[in-house]
Amino acid sequence: MDVIGQCALLAAVRGSPGNMSIFAPASPGAHSIVDLAILTFVVTGLIFVVVEGVLLYSVWRFRQPRVEQTGEPPQVYGSMPIEVAWTAAPTLIVFFLVLVTTRTLWDVEKTQPKSKPGDNTLFVNVIGHQWWWEYVYESYDGRILGFVTANELHMPVSDDDTMRPVYLTLKSADVCHSYWVPRLAGKVDLIPGRVNSLMLETKEPGLQLGQCAEFCGAQHANMLLRVNVDTPEEFERWLANESKAALEESAVADGRAKFLAQSCVNCHAVRGTPARGTYAPDLTHLMSRQTLASGIIENTPETLADWVRDPQPIKPGCLMPAFGLTERDQQLIVRYLLSLR
């Protein structure tokens, strides 16, 4: 059984951004789960070796082709002491497993505190949609934030002196989803009509990947998760930028007018403009994001243009249709979107 853990570790390129192994924990919570996992591997591994060993030994030792058999072996109907012994042994193992499970359970399931100044704690509402993530930034360090972004979570990195945890409040706008960033925490479901909570905290800056883990319809496979763990300074800069309304550059005024005249605004919001849709990702700072379509393509002027022209070939079945814009309108709109930094 340990072999599985070993292979998993070997196969995962440690430190590479693609690594999503649960055996490469980057947070205290994920760490205590790995501790429990290794303990269970050892216990079940021992049972495996003993039982499989007895099985193979019996097979090897007592194997006899039918032609060589004469008479019947002694019939043994059972034995009370033996039965008691092999009832007691697994019972003890179960008792041990209950203890370690309880410890880890209390370790990783944290109740959400109230936000207060000086707590260095970030509170974010996560709302699962078919097939993207909405993030409503509530407060950080006691400061009310109140802006909305999508698909890429930013959180501050903790260090030895200061823990900077983030508490996610998980909800769903449509069907069940599940929030899973393996290196940071176990998964927690987003269920319509319920409010769940998850705490993330890590001392490792950089990008952490994950994806939706509960089947949620056609594009479940492409509902990817990205968590950017920023240094406190980067994070403050990012917060300051996101808190602002959208830029209004006169150079793209035409594109802006086109965008607002189209049905884009029924679903998308751009803060500071009449676009206030809530069905689709907030675009106020679209160009601050590294990816499009919940993480499946890089965010470049070319991919953005492809996406606006027709999202269906890129993410088939997604809820944004092709609008059949003229080439000129489309260029204007893309140019406007590119200004949303």
Added chain:
Amino acid sequence: MSSLVEQPRGIELADRPADVAMNMGWTAQAHEWATTVDHKKIGIMYVVMSIVFLVIGGIEAILMRWQLFYPRSKVLDQDTFNQLFTMHGTTMVFFVGMPILIGIGNYFVPLMIGARDMAFPRLNAFGFWVTLFGGVMVYMSYITGGAPAVGWFAYAPLTSNTFSRGAATDFWALGLIVSGIGTIAGGVNFIATILGMRAPGMTLRKVPFFVWTMLWTSFQILLAIPPLTAALTMIIFDRQLGAHFFDVPNGGSAYLWQHLFWFFGHPEVYILILPVFGMVSEIIPVFSRKVLFGYEFMAAATMGIAFISLSVWAHHMFCVGMGRMPDLFFAVATFLVSIPTGIKFFNWLATMYGGRIWFASPMLFSFGFLSMFLIGGLTGIMLGAAPFDFQLSDSYFVVGHFHWVLIGGTLFGTFAGIHYWYPKVTGRMLSERLARWQFWLLYIGFILTFGPMHISGVLGMPRRIYTYDAGHGWEIWNQLSTLGALIQVPSYAILVYNLITSLWKGKPAGDDPWDAWTLEWMTTSPPPSYNFEEVPTVHSRRPLWDLKHPEDPDWQYE
């Protein structure tokens, strides 16, 4: 070998299905099978139906593995893939796993307790036909433009009209309601048969172990299937009549579905494994030439599993945010199941120990069962440790785990049963050479398919994704899985070929080819429609042992 056991044989030749077939026209034969209430013919039809669905479900699996061979592969689109895994899961659980076990039970429970038929023969026929009808109905959804794409546990509100347009989900829910009625009918029938129709002298403490497990499986069926039927009816009400059971904006609860479904879903797992425990508990003693070790403890452990398994359902729901105490409760209950399961395992090993183990095909498959089911049980302990499950749940690790249990456990055990009892059903032996090929291809292919899934799951790969990106280290494990699936294909082909050709090519079996100990081996192969000309009287758990060893009968020790 078994000349000690003589049975009058009036008309047995005319009763062999093959001989009857020769004397009957095609339509007469079809009429005979369609209208039969003979538990043996119904049992055969259950098993044949299951094998047909096994092949269909297998083809679905191969298509999915083909799509997952390369990252971002475009063999299948997302809708086709999502439909395939829904149909694969539904098919394998409802139209392969349950009916094949109920079918084998149908054939052998009456024979093993010395009865002439099931308690309610017409209910029995009804049960089979509605099960088949339910299966056909679920597949009819393809006619409406596509199968349901909701997953076999179909979490609400994905099943609502809003998210599942078209009629596919209605066909799915209706099909499962209908086949569920058949399953409940089967359960009632088994209970009535086992409690009321045992041969003289066969007290409940003396029933063959397979019969004992079928009894407890039937109780589980009665407790588990009705909640599913109720939940599916709620889906139909929501979709067709505008009810709001799972409609969250109107005060319904999506969470309710999960509890209802898993209250069925977990006992279901034991419905799929308890009869198999029974089969290997018949086979291991016969092929080790030793009496089953610790029958009473085995029997108590079966009851223990049947009871405890009713209180573990929410271990499928550790990630829904139930809170620490419920998580702990269900983790503890889950761990507790491992105690009676462990007892069973140790008793099987003790039965083999000191015996004379003959590796004919039934024993070979039983060995496959023992060596593989253990691993599925141990990964189950990992999943039962709630915090570990926060990581493993809904990942490919879970897919690896439950296939290990359902193939390593249920399927290997069922194949052991099929190889053990085929001679009784047909009067012919299966080819041992083909059985060995089938076993080793399945054994190797199975390990290669589902072993790597544990690793891709640990590497963060969620289940039910139609495609994935390169760069997470998942490619190689998916490719090994697909390779393993391809190795399994010829194994199933060999099984089907062996089952068919042995009907006329197989060596004649005689009444008791394995020198076994339970009542079914007392009558002819195949048994006459009335099973026993004289109802046998039983004194111990191994009535044929008593007949073959009058100097040292079992009842002295029980």
